[in-house]
Amino acid sequence: MLSESEIIRLFTRSDPPNVVLGVGDDAALIRPETGMELAISTDMLVSGQHFSAGADPFKLGHKALAVNLSDMAAMGANPRWATLALALPETVVRTNKKWLEAFANGFFELARSHQVALIGGDITRGPLTICVQIIGEIAKGKALRRSGAKRGDDIWISGQLGDAALAILHEQQHIKLEPSELAKCLTALNLPVARVELGQRLIGLVHSAIDISDGLLADLGHILECSKVAAIIEMKEINCSAVLEKYLPQSQAINCLLAGGDDYELCFTAPKAKRGKIKALSQETGISLTRIGRIDTGEGLVVLDTTGNAITLETTGYDHFRAT
Amino acid sequence: MLSESEIIRLFTRSDPPNVVLGVGDDAALIRPETGMELAISTDMLVSGQHFSAGADPFKLGHKALAVNLSDMAAMGANPRWATLALALPETVVRTNKKWLEAFANGFFELARSHQVALIGGDITRGPLTICVQIIGEIAKGKALRRSGAKRGDDIWISGQLGDAALAILHEQQHIKLEPSELAKCLTALNLPVARVELGQRLIGLVHSAIDISDGLLADLGHILECSKVAAIIEMKEINCSAVLEKYLPQSQAINCLLAGGDDYELCFTAPKAKRGKIKALSQETGISLTRIGRIDTGEGLVVLDTTGNAITLETTGYDHFRAT
Numbered sequence: 345m346l347s348e349s350e351i352i353r354l355f356t357r358s359d360p361p362n363v364v365l366g367v368g369d370d371a372a373l374i375r376p377e378t379g380m381e382l383a384i385s386t387d388m389l390v391s392g393q394h395f396s397a398g399a400d401p402f403k404l405g406h407k408a409l410a411v412n413l414s415d416m417a418a419m420g421a422n423p424r425w426a427t428l429a430l431a432l433p434e435t436v437v438r439t440n441k442k443w444l445e446a447f448a449n450g451f452f453e454l455a456r457s458h459q460v461a462l463i464g465g466d467i468t469r470g471p472l473t474i475c476v477q478i479i480g481e482i483a484k485g486k487a488l489r490r491s492g493a494k495r496g497d498d499i500w501i502s503g504q505l506g507d508a509a510l511a512i513l514h515e516q517q518h519i520k521l522e523p524s525e526l527a528k529c530l531t532a533l534n535l536p537v538a539r540v541e542l543g544q545r546l547i548g549l550v551h552s553a554i555d556i557s558d559g560l561l562a563d564l565g566h567i568l569e570c571s572k573v574a575a576i577i578e579m580k581e582i583n584c585s586a587v588l589e590k591y592l593p594q595s596q597a598i599n600c601l602l603a604g605g606d607d608y609e610l611c612f613t614a615p616k617a618k619r620g621k622i623k624a625l626s627q628e629t630g631i632s633l634t635r636i637g638r639i640d641t642g643e644g645l646v647v648l649d650t651t652g653n654a655i656t657l658e659t660t661g662y663d664h665f666r667a668t
Numbered sequence: 669m670l671s672e673s674e675i676i677r678l679f680t681r682s683d684p685p686n687v688v689l690g691v692g693d694d695a696a697l698i699r700p701e702t703g704m705e706l707a708i709s710t711d712m713l714v715s716g717q718h719f720s721a722g723a724d725p726f727k728l729g730h731k732a733l734a735v736n737l738s739d740m741a742a743m744g745a746n747p748r749w750a751t752l753a754l755a756l757p758e759t760v761v762r763t764n765k766k767w768l769e770a771f772a773n774g775f776f777e778l779a780r781s782h783q784v785a786l787i788g789g790d791i792t793r794g795p796l797t798i799c800v801q802i803i804g805e806i807a808k809g810k811a812l813r814r815s816g817a818k819r820g821d822d823i824w825i826s827g828q829l830g831d832a833a834l835a836i837l838h839e840q841q842h843i844k845l846e847p848s849e850l851a852k853c854l855t856a857l858n859l860p861v862a863r864v865e866l867g868q869r870l871i872g873l874v875h876s877a878i879d880i881s882d883g884l885l886a887d888l889g890h891i892l893e894c895s896k897v898a899a900i901i902e903m904k905e906i907n908c909s910a911v912l913e914k915y916l917p918q919s920q921a922i923n924c925l926l927a928g929g930d931d932y933e934l935c936f937t938a939p940k941a942k943r944g945k946i947k948a949l950s951q952e953t954g955i956s957l958t959r960i961g962r963i964d965t966g967e968g969l970v971v972l973d974t975t976g977n978a979i980t981l982e983t984t985g986y987d988h989f990r991a992t
Contacts, residue, residue: 364705368894369814370742370879371709371804376700381688384787385695386801388753390794418694429712429799463708466799470714475753475790475799477710480695490693555694570692 345438351467354448355428362424363461372463374425380481383421387411391472396515401443403534404474405450410536411557412478413458414608417543418555420488421480425463426455429477431470458540488546488553488612493571497551497613497639500622502539502631505560506588506597507532509604519591529587536608545625546612553612559603561645561657564611568645571613577637580650598655602647613639669762675791678772679752686748687785696787698749704805707745711735715796720839725767727858728798729774734860735881736802737782738932741867742879744812745804749787750779753801755794782864812870812877812936817895821875821937821963824946826863826955829884830912830921831856833928843915853911860932866955870936873945877936883927885969885981888935892969895937901961904974922979926971937963 356367364373376382389408391397409426416423428451436443455462460478511529514521521529539555546553552571554563560577568575579598588597614622619635626633647655680691688697700706713732715721733750740747752775760767779786784802835853838845845853863879870877876895878887884901892899903922912921938946943959950957971979 365811365813370739370877371707371745371802371811373705373707373743373806373811375705375808378702381697381699382706383695383697384749384751384803386751386753386788386790386799388755388790388792388794388797388799390755390792390797393755393792393794415694419697421695425708427708427710427801429710429801431712431714431717431797464710466710466712468712468714468717470712470717470797471795473712473714473755473794473797473799475710475712475797477751477753477801478695479708479803482697484699487689487695487697489689553694 346441346444348467351437351444354444355462355465357452357462363463366461366463367465374463376481379484381484381487383416383419383480383482383487384477385412385415386475386477387415388473388475397472400534401446402450405447406454406535408474408476409451409454409460410538410608412476413538413540414536414555414557416478416480417539418488418553418610419480419482420486420543420547420553421482422544423458423460423478423480423540425461425479427477428462428465429475430465430467431473432467433472434469436472437469486547488543488550490552490554490567491570492551493567493573493613493639494551494615495573495639495641497615498619498635499564499575499577499611499613499637499639500633500635501556501560501609501611502542502633503609504583504585504632505556505607505609506585506600506604508536508606509600510587510591521587521591525587533606536606538608539610539631542610542629542631545629549618549621550612550614553610556607556609556611557605559605560611561602565645567611567613568643572643574640574642574644575637576640576646576648578648579655581634581636583632583634602657670765670768672791675768678768679786679789681776681786687787690785690787691789698787700805703808705808705811707740707743707804707806707811708801709736709739710799710801711739712797712799721796724858725770726774729771730778730859732798732800733775733778733784734862734932736800737862737864738860738879738881740802740804741863742812742877742934743804743806744810744867744871744877745806746868747782747784747802747804747864749785749803751801752786752789753799754789754791755797756791757796758793760796761793810871812867812874814876814878814891814894816875817891817897817937817963818875818939819897819963819965821939822943822959823888823899823901823935823937823961823963824957824959825880825884825933825935826866826957827933828907828909828956829880829931829933830909830924830928832860832930833924834911834915845911845915849911857930860930862932863934863955866934866953869949869953873942873949874936874938877934880931880933880935881929883929884935885926889969891935891937892967896967898964898966898968899961900964900970900972902972903979905958905960907956907958926981
């Protein structure tokens with residue numbers, strides 16, 4: 345059986361220079377740069393809710409950090425420090441050092457690529473639960489918020505939506521994807537890429553931003569609510585992947601795109617005058633950025649189908665407590 | 669059934685002025701004061717491990733924050749911001765708004781008394797799990813660490829140890845306390861007071877500090893390990909409460925005092941020259957501060973019984989994964 349200190353050692357790696365005191369005291373110490381604000385967010389992943397009990401531990405370590413990085417991306421912040429609290433079942437602690445090593449490797453591989461330091465945490469027994477908290481830096485007053493959307497703004501999204509939702513439909517045996525399709529969709533679900541660099545590059549270009557982890561409708565809905573504006577989006581502008589078209593009838597495909605969740609792309613609004621710069625940014629970063637609609641006065645969200653008619657939507661997004 | 673946004677509203681109160689952006693965006697924004705370091709810590713409490721399923725929600729809200737405040741106390745930091753991630757069982761969400769209100773009230777009552785702002789969090793379904801992360805401020809280079817103990821230092825503890833352990837022994841029906849005794853011990857267990865002010869007042873007086881949440885032996889052991897020193901402590905110096913003496917034979921009482929856990933007092937080491945100032949601090953704050961031993965060169969911890977003979981100890985403290 346692993347002792348607590350053996351487990352802690354698995355999560356103690358050499359710290360980047362931006363840490364005054366890392367893992368191993370009552371608290372960690374950091375020294376933020378002068379003139380910066382700190383962006384702080386936390387996400388909890390629970391076995392049976394966010395992942396299955398048999399989930400690959402490397403991917404779980406990656407995703408636990410990635411979903412938090414995505415929050416930093418949505419603020420335009422530079423993620424720098426993280427803490428990790430873990431509840432581990434008896435079986436993992438007693439017999440499965442490999443599980444913990446793989447989890448730590450998944451976490452640290454992604455942390456290293458973003459120069460994020462794990463500075464502290466907690467480990468206890470319990471049903472497998474992962475709670476990461478992340479701290480990022482951003483210049484004073486520059487953060488991208490949900491509340492800045494203005495009438496006339498274009499609505500943009502990054503990347504392609506729906507792949508993660510397709511992977512879930514496959515896992516639930518509603519559809520059966522080909523192996524190559526499945527691989528792509530599972531990567532979107534289990535090894536998501538947070539748009540960290542993109543978020544920082546959007547500072548100065550956009551009026552509002554959010555990440556699309558709960559589905560486009562729900563998350564764009566947050567922008568509308570916080571900004572007290574309305575929006576129209578056009579389905580014909582949203583890239584529908586060939587896989588999505590192949591397996592789902594149109595109404596379900598729309599649902600997948602608009603309310604699938606787990607996409608970790610960014611949705612943002614920007615004045616028309618920034619179209620050129622945003623397109624240039626897309627080319628420079630290699631990340632597709634698609635204009636899907638516009639902000640209007642009033643309230644509410646209208647979705648137009650490919651023929652320009654308003655769609656009646658069955659669902660507006662993901663509520664973590666909605667009966668399923 | 670409560671929706672996610674209704675639950676979030678229960679945890680959204682007006683923020684103190686030290687918050688740039690609180691609950692309700694992808695991340696919160698704070699602006700630490702220039703010249704300060706940040707101390708960061710996190711603790712996860714799991715139903716069935718740290719509390720029973722029927723635990724009083726108000727006390728649970730209090731304790732979830734208090735254990736984190738205790739980490740700030742041990743660093744000498746001023747706690748300022750917290751995040752809260754909650755996994756909630758279906759039953760709580762579906763039928764028990766009162767549970768959530770009481771939990772929030774317990775959390776916020778303590779937060780307010782320390783001027784700590786809840787700036788963000790996450791809520792999901794799952795087995796009841798509470799993860800708080802806390803951020804405090806401390807002047808550059810002033811934090812109390814585990815690693816500074818020096819040969820000749822006195823070893824001090826605050827308050828009285830063992831009451832929380834007695835409450836657990838009562839709950840496990842190993843002993844049967846009188847109602848008034850039980851009330852006192854349950855308060856120590858369920859409504860612990862973190863030594864936040866004391867921790868800050870110890871800056872400049874002590875060489876090392878830690879909180880005694882895992883039991884004196886284990887936590888003093890961390891100081892010895894990090895400082896590469898040895899220690900001798902004398903049982904005759906440690907206040908043994910009348911209740912402890914009444915119910916437990918001497919060997920068990922010693923165990924309760926040295927390895928009980930859940931005490932949330934501070935253990936610190938300080939040069940002899942500071943004895944006067946530490947006693948004055950005790951009088952000023954009304955917190956008993958007791959000198960229980962001294963730091964020596966070498967390694968290891970010797971405990972002397974009341975007649976001055978070394979005790980052979982059965983246990984050295986709390987390992988969250990030790991078979992129980």
